[in-house]
Amino acid sequence: MARVLLIEDEASLRFTIEHGLRRAGHEVLATAEARAGWEMLESCDLLVLDWMLPDEDGVSFLRRLRRTPAYEKLPVLMLTARAAEGDRVEGLLSGADDYMVKPFSLAELQARVLALLRRTSVGGVMRRGELEIDVERARVRLSGDEVGLTRREFDLLVRLAEYPGRVYDRDTLLDDVWGGDYLGTPRTVDQHVAQLREKLGSGWIRTVRGRGYSFEVPQ
Numbered sequence: 001m002a003r004v005l006l007i008e009d010e011a012s013l014r015f016t017i018e019h020g021l022r023r024a025g026h027e028v029l030a031t032a033e034a035r036a037g038w039e040m041l042e043s044c045d046l047l048v049l050d051w052m053l054p055d056e057d058g059v060s061f062l063r064r065l066r067r068t069p070a071y072e073k074l075p076v077l078m079l080t081a082r083a084a085e086g087d088r089v090e091g092l093l094s095g096a097d098d099y100m101v102k103p104f105s106l107a108e109l110q111a112r113v114l115a116l117l118r119r120t121s122v123g124g125v126m127r128r129g130e131l132e133i134d135v136e137r138a139r140v141r142l143s144g145d146e147v148g149l150t151r152r153e154f155d156l157l158v159r160l161a162e163y164p165g166r167v168y169d170r171d172t173l174l175d176d177v178w179g180g181d182y183l184g185t186p187r188t189v190d191q192h193v194a195q196l197r198e199k200l201g202s203g204w205i206r207t208v209r210g211r212g213y214s215f216e217v218p219q
């Protein structure tokens with residue numbers, strides 16, 4: 001799961017891609033214009049960029065992106081309408097990590113997005129709204145400020161935040177986070193959820209009565 005920015009001016013295609021990527025568990029920001037897209041880049045893990053846009057062509061957008069230090073490594077999947085120009089296309093797309101020629105299947109797009117995320121290893125940091133979870137360094141930031149969590153609190157948060165909206169029962173969480181040998185009770189999970197809520201604020205972890213807990217990005 002990642003935060004994907006989609007810049008595509010063709011409304012039906014934008015809709016299809018946006019919803020397809022959401023169904024695959026990604027958070028998606030979508031816009032028809034390069035200018036608006038540039039403003040949305042900051043928090044994104046990957047960009048899906050159409051070549052032909054009304055206000056700036058995708059190739060010039062891509063060049064600008066690669067000249068900007070903050071975005072020079074942002075994974076970019078370019079969408080193009082034609083492949084006929086061969087080498088020229090390849091040349092122009094040299095700043096893109098991958099590209100797809102329209103029409104393409106949604107399944108292929110999803111597979112390529114996943115492959116690109118893996119390859120560029122941005123998967124180490126999960127971004128959920130204002131919350132940033134650096135899994136490799138075991139650090140959490142909320143609105144840019146570091147939040148000190150215990151190891152169990154951190155592991156529990158990672159487990160829940162990996163799939164926002166998915167409900168986990170207490171026994172599963174106990175097993176996954178504390179390990180099968182741990183002699184705790186479901187109350188252990190409740191206590192840690194309470195501690196996380198105290199540190200992060202109450203909106204992030206939802207109690208689903210009779211079922212367990214799920215992670216949510218507060219609106």
Ligand code: CA
Nearest residue numbers: 009050052053
């Ligand atoms: Ca277009």
